[in-house]
Amino acid sequence: MSLAPRAVLVHRTTEYEELLARHGTHGQAAFFAAGRGLDIREVRERHERTRRALAEVAGAVPLSWRQARVERADLDRFLFGPEDVVVVVGQDGLVANAAKYLTGQPVVGIDTDPGRNPGVLVRHRPVDAGRLLPAAATTAAGRTAAEELTMVEAVTDDAQRLLALNEIYVGPPGHQTARYTLAVEGGRSAAPEPQASSGVLVGTGTGATGWLRSLWQQRASPLRLPAATDPRLAWFVREAWPSPTTGTACVEGLLGPGEALCLTVASDRLVAFGDGMESDALELPWGRAVRVGRSETVLRLVG
Incomplete structure (x- = not known):
């Protein structure tokens, strides 16, 4: 019996999370950012958009599917399977980061910050995930084609x-x-x-x-x-x-x-x-x- 598809959500740590990890609290991160001419509110808003996008994509995964998440820093230790549908939630560069670890699995690119990203590889919005995932599963099974990038x-x-x-x-x-x-x-x-x-x-x-x-x-x-x-x-x-x-x-x-x-x-x-x-x-x-x-x-x- 073949395995149910697995949606693998690839994401990266946000700038806001990196600031918190380095400085401990929101207040300390805001102080650090202000000293360099940055507005911590914008950084946090981008963080919130990314988290909402991840939640929306995760919620669109069919109930019969399995699901996993992998952060960019852990890609070299993650074992992708042939039945996986890889959903990259982030920027174009994150697709390139993931591509080197794949062996033909279909990839869906979800743009978390339209307008800031070129959208060359992350071409879709989180709301599109419900429609795209079933199509990607048929692509994984070889029944439909995907664009094959050299x-x-x-x-x-x-x-x-x-x-x-x-x-x-x-x-x-x-x-x-x-x-x-x-x-x-x-x-x-x-x-x-x-x-x-x-x-x-x-x-x-x-x-x-x-x-x-x-x-x-x-x-x-x-x-x-x-x-x-x-x-x-x-x-x-x-x-x-x-x-x-x-x-x-x-x-x-x-x-x-x-x-x-x-x-x-x-x-x-x-x-x-x-x-x-x-x-x-x-x-x-x-x-x-x-x-x-x-x-x-x-x-x-x-x-």
Whole structure:
């Protein structure tokens, strides 16, 4: 007998909760906020909106379903099941945080603060949950389709793997210069190029609305950035430096099916992290090779 669906509500600690945890009382938190030009009332109002949204979504879960909640900080310790319907209640970035731990489960994005969030991934309001959850359950069972958003992965030569929805950064952990040899593997043949730069960014069409787009705009790139469901990836080298031993001929491009960007580390230490999560980085010592390309895993976004 198959298990009933489980609604997994993903949320994050609010700013107000963080202030209370740090300062102990509302009064102390208000004093701290006022000293920095913040209005604690606005912070608390956003907190209350988030709590109301969580309660409304939880109340919309069908009675025959199971239900669980997971805070963002605990995602790496939570075991998602194949029958889960993942409901992200928060901001767009929270969807990206959750995506790397999923294996095809449908995701419903609920915006807790319309107007402050772009709403690219959290496209719905709490009132929509009652309608969306049954539809998401049929998506989990494979009877209806969801939008499949491309994801990017980095795999090292010692089999470490990193998955991201927006982009993966490979570069120095601080402000030092990254040294490496870069090559495009797959459909195009080009000689590997030693480079010195402030890092390399490889991203998806979803990431093309954020950090990737800022690099694209800054350099007035002629590349046509991919859409969220496009299987292609875009990549840019940040601030490549020409020297007698390092080049700048290969600094941007698109990766099609079967292609990947390959870097061999020539610095003492580089890191690779996804979606801005520096705390969850791969360590890349001298000589380590890392391959960055499209992942077979996709994010299945409902609605």
